[in-house]
Amino acid sequence: MSVIEKSKPEIIFPCDSRRITSDYGPRTSGDKFHDGVDFGAIKQGVSGDPVYSVSKMKIVSQYFSKTYGNLIIADSLESNLSYVYGHLSEVFVVVGTIINADKTIGLMGNTGKSTGPHLHFEVRDRHYSSSFWNSHDGEFYSSQDPMDYIVEKAAPDCTMCRELLISYMKNIDGELLKLDDIHTNLAHIMTDFESFIKTLK
């Protein structure tokens, strides 16, 4: 790994879904470049998945756009990256808010030019900020492939939590489950936990 790759900032996923419905890059149909990556809702067609801060960041803009719908733009406070979150159904932050990574800043939705609940997430490099919205118009574009920066959160430090999580990720034969099934299992944890607490009362 080169020095440049090593120094590249890392961010977490902006939502729980790992279902990418449209990649970053040239669209296969139409002529428009896709400046971000689209994550489909956990439950297809259902808005309301939480959307997260991907690093420590400051909200620099928040408005409704005909294209992006309810939109949040934030500057990383750890690197030269900026983030764009589009099509939100709810927004829980205001301009000026400084927030740590992994906090809920809004809810996934279907506002603006969108054909179903999803998160449109962009990573932009402020080295090219003079052309923030004018991407791929010549060589000075600011948008980057978000998947070049996104990494999975590290497993919890606590051995007990880590083993518990891993147990919910595998089926009875020890094979890894699909993400949808893991989510179902995690929902069961809460239900089981709540009923267990009741037995203690």
Ligand SMILES: [Zn+2]
């Ligand atoms: Zn998109």
